[in-house]
Amino acid sequence: MLRLSDFDAVTFDVYGTLIDWEPSIVAFLTEWARKAGVKADGEELIMAFDRARAEIQKERPAHLYPEVLRRCFDRISAEFGVPVDAGQREAFSRTPHEWPAYSDASEGLKTLQVRAKIGALSNIDNASLSSSCAKMDIRFDIVVTAERVGAYKPAQEHFDTAIADLDALGIPRSRILHVGQSLRADITPANKLGLKNAWINRPQRLLGLSGEGAAEARPDLTVESLAELLDAIA
Incomplete structure (x- = not known):
């Protein structure tokens, strides 16, 4: 079972996980x-x-x-x-x-940030992510965008950059939990890198659940919302 006490950082996919696009x-x-x-x-x-x-x-x-x-x-x-x-x-x-945040995103992220660093690993540009962060009223401790690294998940550059950013804060990869809705872009690459991970399988959502690599995904925990994730790992 995953426990928040086992992690010093929680990194998130944003679109589909926190933003209901x-x-x-x-x-x-x-x-x-x-x-x-x-x-x-x-x-x-x-x-x-x-x-x-x-x-x-x-x-x-x-x-x-x-x-x-x-x-x-x-x-x-x-x-x-x-x-x-x-x-x-x-x-x-x-x-x-224009894409709205899920209703549990802002409160959930703020609750987590009291106990751990939080990061955004997002297939997006910096300006769009800024708009989304304003909707969630949150400031991530680390931010890795496709614009920053010049590649889109599941490319390893995203994860390598996040791991390096957190290492600079004294957090090893063994103390990182990655959370995502996309099997293809988040859970499968997290598996390959040995990152503990949680799949937020938002009901009635389809993006990122099929295509190359999706069938290989093996989440350590599956929940349907950020609120459920917090309950499960608290």
Whole structure:
């Protein structure tokens, strides 16, 4: 069993784990599909997005996240056989600033930060993450973004950078707990690096649960919310 007393730092995936991005993406793409005459339901659209971003995030040099979203929009438009709407494309690239936090995120992070350092390991750009941190009213002790390291999880650069940042604070990797919603981008790479980890399997959410590496994920603990995680490890 995992116990908070065994860790000096808890690092988090942000989008999907702390920020509830999926309904907003589904809503945007559903409205786009309606206007474009695309016959697809929300699950088809979100999975098209998931496939597109997984491929685009492998490209090097890495794109900033707004550009990832633009390219995702291009691929989704092509997949459903409609021309790219330039205005909608640009609007989609700005949506991270609108994504809401889960209701348990702010209180849960503040509770944890009293007892441990907290970190953000996020496939995002710095400006978008700043907007999300403001929504959660939180300041992370360490922050590793795709913009900072020039790569997207599950690339090891994210985790190596976080481990180095925490080592500089006197925290060894054996005292780090990593928490994420994405099996593909968080749990599987944490397994490979020997990091203890918890999977927040948010109900009715699909992003990051399939694709390359997802089937290999072996979480040390599975919960459905940050509040449940705190109860389990307190």
